[in-house]
Amino acid sequence: MSCLVISNPRMMDHAPSETHPESPARLAAIEHRLETVPRLVHGMAEPARRSDIELIHPAAYVDAMETLRGEVGYIDGDTLTSPGSIDASWLAAGAAVQATRAVIDGDAQRSIALVRPPGHHAEPDRAMGFCFFSNVAIAAAAARARLGCERVLVVDWDVHHGNGTQRALYEREDILFFSVHQDPLYPGSGAVRERGAGPGLGYTVNAPLPPGMGDGAYRMLFDELLRPVADRFDPDLILVSAGFDAHLHDPLAQMRVSSEGFAGLCQVVNELADEHANGRLSLVLEGGYDLGALSESVAFCAEVLSGSTPPPKATPTPMEERVVSSLLRQHTEHRA
Numbered sequence: 001m002s003c004l005v006i007s008n009p010r011m012m013d014h015a016p017s018e019t020h021p022e023s024p025a026r027l028a029a030i031e032h033r034l035e036t037v038p039r040l041v042h043g044m045a046e047p048a049r050r051s052d053i054e055l056i057h058p059a060a061y062v063d064a065m066e067t068l069r070g071e072v073g074y075i076d077g078d079t080l081t082s083p084g085s086i087d088a089s090w091l092a093a094g095a096a097v098q099a100t101r102a103v104i105d106g107d108a109q110r111s112i113a114l115v116r117p118p119g120h121h122a123e124p125d126r127a128m129g130f131c132f133f134s135n136v137a138i139a140a141a142a143a144r145a146r147l148g149c150e151r152v153l154v155v156d157w158d159v160h161h162g163n164g165t166q167r168a169l170y171e172r173e174d175i176l177f178f179s180v181h182q183d184p185l186y187p188g189s190g191a192v193r194e195r196g197a198g199p200g201l202g203y204t205v206n207a208p209l210p211p212g213m214g215d216g217a218y219r220m221l222f223d224e225l226l227r228p229v230a231d232r233f234d235p236d237l238i239l240v241s242a243g244f245d246a247h248l249h250d251p252l253a254q255m256r257v258s259s260e261g262f263a264g265l266c267q268v269v270n271e272l273a274d275e276h277a278n279g280r281l282s283l284v285l286e287g288g289y290d291l292g293a294l295s296e297s298v299a300f301c302a303e304v305l306s307g308s309t310p311p312p313k314a315t316p317t318p319m320e321e322r323v324v325s326s327l328l329r330q331h332t333e334h335r336a
């Protein structure tokens with residue numbers, strides 16, 4: 001099975017400060033670790049088309065971001081630009097679209113867009129939380145508008161809630177947004193009752209989990225909540241907002257997922273892609289701030305996407321089972 005990895009070293013030119021956790025070293029560590037994974041095909045990311053970005057972001061917002069091109073700028077305490085940041089953000093959105101196009105056109109069976117800055121906190125008219133353009137929402141919208149897809153499933157397993165993706169897609173019934181995240185944690189949104197609005201009601205699915213949840217809890221949630229959601233929706237494309245900051249070694253959150261655990265989650269979406277979407281699956285990097293944990297987790301996912309045997313299925317501890325069961329009940333009550 002072929003897996004395409006799309007990136008561009010110019011995304012490392014986004015370097016807002018020496019101490020920022022979303023550092024250029026993240027991409028370097030991943031690229032280095034992926035040298036040990038066989039059967040990957042590498043491709044060079046190009047900047048997004050403005051018309052693709054404007055499927056999600058208003059023209060006035062894109063213009064405002066352009067004024068920061070080449071500049072050192074301050075958006076909020078977490079979100080800063082260096083001279084290479086706006087170039088990098090166009091490449092990040094472009095890589096997400098390219099990776100998506102590759103699996104739709106059949107150039108690759110699976111793909112990974114290794115991008116920064118990440119995207120899932122960027123709202124249509126507001127950069128925040130290290131994010132400038134909503135990379136995955138842009139790719140999903142482009143798949144709908146230009147690439148012939150009917151129904152796109154976005155799975156966000158970054159430990160933070162993907163508020164930007166949710167806001168961009170909240171009233172759409174053609175792109176289903178599923179997020180599992182730690183609660184409480186930045187940015188504070190992502191409650192079960194946030195289920196979409198208008199025609200999109202029921203097409204946003206949030207799974208907030210308390211700190212301390214590990215492989216078994218996540219796997220149970222994917223098997224018992226994501227699977228039935230995907231079966232009902234029947235997507236013809238699956239995109240993953242693949243953040244790795246739910247890792248037990250991550251410094252920004254308190255979850256306990258292992259690198260093997262992420263490979264297990266990747267296997268679930270891999271199977272769902274085979275069952276529903278003719279295998280069309282693309283992972284787009286979001287967060288993940290421990291370099292060793294991040295690079296190992298991406299490598300394990302890349303192995304799953306290239307057809308290696310996945311790790312054994314994780315089972316929940318009794319405590320994890322109680323937590324996830326309670327969450328499943330909340331979902332049943334909100335659907336009623």
Ligand SMILES: [Zn+2]
Pocket residue numbers: 158159160243245286287288
């Ligand atoms: Zn995150």
